[in-house]
Amino acid sequence: MRVMIKFIIQAAIFAFFTSVVHADSHSEEKAETEQKTVNSKKLKNSEERMNKVIALQEKREVLKKLNIAWAAYKNNEYQVAVDQWQELATEGNNVARFFLGLMHSQGQGFDQDDVEAANWYTLAADEGYIPAQWRLAILHYHGSGVPQDYKKALDLYTTVAQSGDPYAQKMIGTMYSNGLGVQQDRIKAHMWFQISAENGMALALKEQEELAAEMALDEVALANSMAIKCLETNFLECDY
Numbered sequence: 001m002r003v004m005i006k007f008i009i010q011a012a013i014f015a016f017f018t019s020v021v022h023a024d025s026h027s028e029e030k031a032e033t034e035q036k037t038v039n040s041k042k043l044k045n046s047e048e049r050m051n052k053v054i055a056l057q058e059k060r061e062v063l064k065k066l067n068i069a070w071a072a073y074k075n076n077e078y079q080v081a082v083d084q085w086q087e088l089a090t091e092g093n094n095v096a097r098f099f100l101g102l103m104h105s106q107g108q109g110f111d112q113d114d115v116e117a118a119n120w121y122t123l124a125a126d127e128g129y130i131p132a133q134w135r136l137a138i139l140h141y142h143g144s145g146v147p148q149d150y151k152k153a154l155d156l157y158t159t160v161a162q163s164g165d166p167y168a169q170k171m172i173g174t175m176y177s178n179g180l181g182v183q184q185d186r187i188k189a190h191m192w193f194q195i196s197a198e199n200g201m202a203l204a205l206k207e208q209e210e211l212a213a214e215m216a217l218d219e220v221a222l223a224n225s226m227a228i229k230c231l232e233t234n235f236l237e238c239d240y
Contacts, residue, residue, distance in 0.1 A: 065084045065087070065088055066084070066093075066095060066096070068084050069081045069085045069096070072084070073099070073103075078103065078108050079109060081099070081103070082100070082103065082109045082110075084096075085099050085103075086100065089123075094123075094127055094132065095124075095129075097120045097124040097129075098120070098121065098124050098131050098135070100120045101117040101118070101119075101120030101121040101124070101132065101135060102117070102135065104117040104120065105117035105135070105145075114144040114145025114146075115146075117135075117139070117145055118139050118144075118145040121133075121136040121139070122136060125156070130159075133156045133159055134156070134157075134165065134167075134168060137152075137153045137156035137157045137160065137171070140152045140153040140156065149181075150175065150180040150181025151181040153175075154172065154175050154180070154181040157171045161192070161195075162235040164199065166195075166196045166199035166200055166201040166204065167201065169196035169199065169204070170192070170193065170196040170201045170204040170207070172192040173189045173192035173193035173204060173208070174189070174207070175189075176188045176189035177189035177207070186219065186223075187219050187222055187223045187226070188226075188239075189211060190211050190212060190215065190220065190223035190224075190227075191223045191224075191226045191230065192204075192227075193205070193207050193208035193211065194227040195230060195231060198231075226238065226239075
């Protein structure tokens, strides 16, 4: 009996120590896993911080070059401006692309060349750069450096107008009023003239008043309500 009791006690002690060792081993594995996770997060955070530092430094370098170019441009030091903008433009900077287009268009630092201007504007416009879209719309409207294309001009003007540009808004009114690139529509023309005028374009107000004199009262009323709705919906609802 004593032997049996001794055996049972020894077995219990062995089971206890086995469970303790197993628990300790499990705890060590868990701690090791947790440490690896912590180290991985630290590494990831470190890489993210480093990437942010690099991006910030690159942004500062770009801004520095843009400022140098702009200062040179204002002082008519066109070659200095071109050197800075050319480098940035080839790296994909849309501000630089726009200014190179502008300089080609105005014959500043280059022979006047609307074809080359359109090429630079297009690169920036395709990436949604509003000033380049605005200038490219003008070229398509007049057929300068590109084939005259009223529909393309209207599409570009519309994108720019939706950003709040009163000149583009006025031009859309002109195109609807004269049926350029779109079916003639005096109500829509009046609407866009009104939107432009409310944004400070005096010439749009003059054209709106002249157009209203040729329209029925109910047409003017509809155009006015459409202008209000168009602005209230941030240009999402600008149609009948």
